[in-house]
Amino acid sequence: MKKIxxxxxxxxxxxxxxxxxxxLEASVQSxxxxxxxxxxxxxxxxxxxxxxxxxYMEYSTNEIVALESxxxxxxxxxxxxxxxxxxxxxxxxxxxxxxxxxKPRGGMVIVIADDPSCHSSAQSEQDSxxxxxxxxxxxLEPSTPGEAKEFTKIAFTLxxxxxxxxxxxxxxxxxHQGGPVKIGQIKIQKKKGVFKKExxxxxxxxxxxxxxxxxxISLKEKxxxxxxxIGLNKISPGKIKEIGAITSGVSHLYxxxxxxxxxxxLPILKIDSFYPLPSKKIINFLRKKKKIIVAEExxxxxxxxxxxxxxxxxxxxxxxxxxxxGLVGEMNTEKTSLLxxxxxKLKYQRTPKRKIKLPVKRTPRFCPGCxxxxxxxxxxxxxxxxxxxFTGDIGCYMIGYFPPFEMQDTSxxxxxxxxxxxxxxxxxxxxxxxxxxxxxxFHASLPNIINIVNNQSNPLIIIFDNQITAMTGRQPHPxxxxxxKTHDGxxxxxxxxxxxxxxxxxxxxLDPIKExxxxxxxxxxxxxxxxxxxxxxxxxxRYVNALEKAKLRY
Amino acid sequence: MNILLTGIGGQxxxxxxxxxxxxVLKEGKFFRSSELHGLSQKGGEVLVHFRIADQEIFSPxxxxxxxxxxxxxxxxQASRVVDFASKKTIFIVDNxxxxxxxxxxxxxxxFLKIASPFFSKKIFILEASKICQEKLDSDxxxxxxLLGFACFQKIIPLKEKSMTWALxxxxxxxxxxxxxxxxxxxxxx
Numbered sequence: 001m002k003k004i005x006x007x008x009x010x011x012x013x014x015x016x017x018x019x020x021x022x023x024l025e026a027s028v029q030s031x032x033x034x035x036x037x038x039x040x041x042x043x044x045x046x047x048x049x050x051x052x053x054x055x056y057m058e059y060s061t062n063e064i065v066a067l068e069s070x071x072x073x074x075x076x077x078x079x080x081x082x083x084x085x086x087x088x089x090x091x092x093x094x095x096x097x098x099x100x101x102x103k104p105r106g107g108m109v110i111v112i113a114d115d116p117s118c119h120s121s122a123q124s125e126q127d128s129x130x131x132x133x134x135x136x137x138x139x140l141e142p143s144t145p146g147e148a149k150e151f152t153k154i155a156f157t158l159x160x161x162x163x164x165x166x167x168x169x170x171x172x173x174x175x176h177q178g179g180p181v182k183i184g185q186i187k188i189q190k191k192k193g194v195f196k197k198e199x200x201x202x203x204x205x206x207x208x209x210x211x212x213x214x215x216x217i218s219l220k221e222k223x224x225x226x227x228x229x230i231g232l233n234k235i236s237p238g239k240i241k242e243i244g245a246i247t248s249g250v251s252h253l254y255x256x257x258x259x260x261x262x263x264x265x266l267p268i269l270k271i272d273s274f275y276p277l278p279s280k281k282i283i284n285f286l287r288k289k290k291k292i293i294v295a296e297e298x299x300x301x302x303x304x305x306x307x308x309x310x311x312x313x314x315x316x317x318x319x320x321x322x323x324x325x326g327l328v329g330e331m332n333t334e335k336t337s338l339l340x341x342x343x344x345k346l347k348y349q350r351t352p353k354r355k356i357k358l359p360v361k362r363t364p365r366f367c368p369g370c371x372x373x374x375x376x377x378x379x380x381x382x383x384x385x386x387x388x389x390f391t392g393d394i395g396c397y398m399i400g401y402f403p404p405f406e407m408q409d410t411s412x413x414x415x416x417x418x419x420x421x422x423x424x425x426x427x428x429x430x431x432x433x434x435x436x437x438x439x440x441x442f443h444a445s446l447p448n449i450i451n452i453v454n455n456q457s458n459p460l461i462i463i464f465d466n467q468i469t470a471m472t473g474r475q476p477h478p479x480x481x482x483x484x485k486t487h488d489g490x491x492x493x494x495x496x497x498x499x500x501x502x503x504x505x506x507x508x509x510l511d512p513i514k515e516x517x518x519x520x521x522x523x524x525x526x527x528x529x530x531x532x533x534x535x536x537x538x539x540x541x542r543y544v545n546a547l548e549k550a551k552l553r554y
Numbered sequence: 555m556n557i558l559l560t561g562i563g564g565q566x567x568x569x570x571x572x573x574x575x576x577x578v579l580k581e582g583k584f585f586r587s588s589e590l591h592g593l594s595q596k597g598g599e600v601l602v603h604f605r606i607a608d609q610e611i612f613s614p615x616x617x618x619x620x621x622x623x624x625x626x627x628x629x630x631q632a633s634r635v636v637d638f639a640s641k642k643t644i645f646i647v648d649n650x651x652x653x654x655x656x657x658x659x660x661x662x663x664x665f666l667k668i669a670s671p672f673f674s675k676k677i678f679i680l681e682a683s684k685i686c687q688e689k690l691d692s693d694x695x696x697x698x699x700l701l702g703f704a705c706f707q708k709i710i711p712l713k714e715k716s717m718t719w720a721l722x723x724x725x726x727x728x729x730x731x732x733x734x735x736x737x738x739x740x741x742x743x
Binding site: 010011012014037038040041119120121122144172173176177178179180250253254256257260332333334356357358359360361362363364365366367396398399402403404471472473551553 | 562563571579587588589591596598599613630634654
């Protein structure tokens with residue numbers, strides 16, 4: 001089959017594409033993911049090229065399924081990559097911590113993409129690095145698309161050398177940062193895996209899980225040395241000697257930009273491996289310094305470690321970081337400039353705030369011809385929104401939160417609309433309508449619906465079924481009709497069959513555009529009765545084929 | 555050079571970024587860019603930061619007040635990003651506005667009221683969508699036409715040849731022909 005990438009070519013890639021190319025250069029054999037911004041393009045690109053490179057790739061039902069399946073192929077000896085957004089890492093965490101105790105035979109790389117400033121993650125600004133305290137797994141943080149590629153390759157080698165999964169942590173401004181990337185040698189590795197039984201390697205049971213934990217923790221020093229040997233966590237010298245900067249991820253680039261602006265040269269220690277931190281290097285770096293700037297995304301995690309290490313070697317050193325720039329919102333050059341001005345007592349005029357009244361912001365809206373618009377339109381016609389509680393979920397129907405509909409009172413995480421509706425219905429006399437999408441239904445709704453049936457609450461559940469994972473780029477899911485998924489999944493699983501099996505009687509399947517009157521009738525019925533009701537509103541997304549049809553052009 | 559590309563989700567801003575990226579690499583220059591994907595881009599505002607230089611540059615983001623050029627496919631959207639402009643900034647804006655729930659009307663003079671008292675006289679408000687609709691039967695090519703204008707006016711440091719090469723790289727054959735025409739229409743704007 002035609003190969004997409006040619007050795008030696010310099011291509012404009014975003015960070016996520018860099019990760020894919022890095023994995024190809026490392027001869028990745030199997031890939032598992034569930035789409036989620038800012039990680040989605042990793043899966044999208046693998047989906048388009050997997051046949052060209054003979055890779056097994058799937059859109060798994062959710063992130064924990066992806067991680068467990070990936071653990072399976074890695075246990076059997078295949079080089080495996082699993083990718084997810086930060087919230088996906090929460091879903092996968094139950095498997096991730098025990099997995100850290102095991103020793104995959106094939107290299108295993110787990111990509112977790114955080115979203116500082118919540119650009120495309122409504123629910124919270126999460127720092128996934130915080131997981132390290134339970135994982136003790138290497139966590140690498142690239143700054144550019146080129147590093148995203150190189151660090152992915154390093155992660156595979158590291159994983160094979162120490163027989164541990166390795167995490168690549170990106171943020172939106174790395175995953176969606178564009179820049180030139182040079183393509184290297186891509187070697188395809190075709191072999192079938194074998195699961196060779198070895199209990200204390202793959203199983204985690206007491207008491208040996210504690211020995212596994214001790215082994216895991218003891219790797220720290222060895223990995224630190226290894227990373228030192230291959231040249232990660234570099235120090236670049238600077239003219240000013242008593243002030244230094246410690247940076248990671250995209251914040252490194254912001255600091256370099258600020259230094260250029262002020263024409264200042266500082267020694268910089270760039271942290272490439274958040275875990276294990278290069279603690280000896282940090283200690284040496286702190287010697288004789290009066291001030292240290294720390295620039296990192298989201299939580300002051302490196303900063304805290306630096307503070308602890310400084311106690312030993314240089315307790316007088318002043319450490320400037322999140323106390324100057326705050327804990328909320330992503331880093332940028334304005335923030336790194338602020339850190340510099342504080343540290344060097346520079347006269348820096350922040351761009352003066354002009355008194356311009358900007359016009360109202362354009363909020364997201366449904367695409368023309370979107371079936372979800374018709375659902376909200378029916379709801380708006382039949383319901384006074386003050387009278388009913390709308391529990392929202394994760395998908396394009398979140399646009400119902402914005403004007404003109406403004407029908408979304410809660411949003412916690414994938415699947416939460418159902419259990420929130422259950423709780424509210426149990427505790428109030430109010431009418432509750434839960435919104436859930438088709439991909440979200442498969443991802444995280446079954447235990448919730450079973451609970452509603454078993455413990456008997458009476459919300460109206462509207463399933464927004466546009467037959468594709470639309471919000472993240474139209475990736476297929478288990479319910480996607482076969483005609484829309486030529487590269488993934490061999491079945492079309494019907495939501496209604498699952499619901500019927502659970503004993504839900506009050507079930508209607510309709511087309512919200514063609515049968516809008518029927519939908520309105522069902523809403524009216526619900527308002528009168530006190531009974532659990534499910535309406536599947538099924539009509540394909542107008543761009544259902546977008547990913548399937550998109551031709552790769554590099 | 556710091557270029558801010560802005561418009562509405564679905565107008566093809568990310569595709570324009572790809573065209574610029576390939577043209578920059580064709581000329582052996584360096585670029586760094588930043589884009590966003592996901593929920594907010596569904597019919598919402600889209601901002602792409604695109605920085606070109608002869609050597610490596612660092613930040614993928616343009617600072618407030620730091621844009622040399624703002625290309626906007628919508629009048630209202632151009633006025634939303636004036637924070638990125640300074641007295642030196644050149645504006646290339648399509649003379650169109652796509653209404654939304656909170657705002658039904660927004661004219662050229664509404665935009666100028668916000669932009670011109672504070673910023674440069676180099677504000678080009680062009681009839682790209684109108685001309686693309688007339689000559690190519692769709693205004694979808696207006697972004698390419700604006701890039702053409704920026705190229706032929708020598709506002710962006712990229713040659714026509716590299717831009718055409720980049721268009722060919724980014725678009726499949728049929729769309730390439732249309733986009734090349736749109737690009738050349740940029741000469742007449």
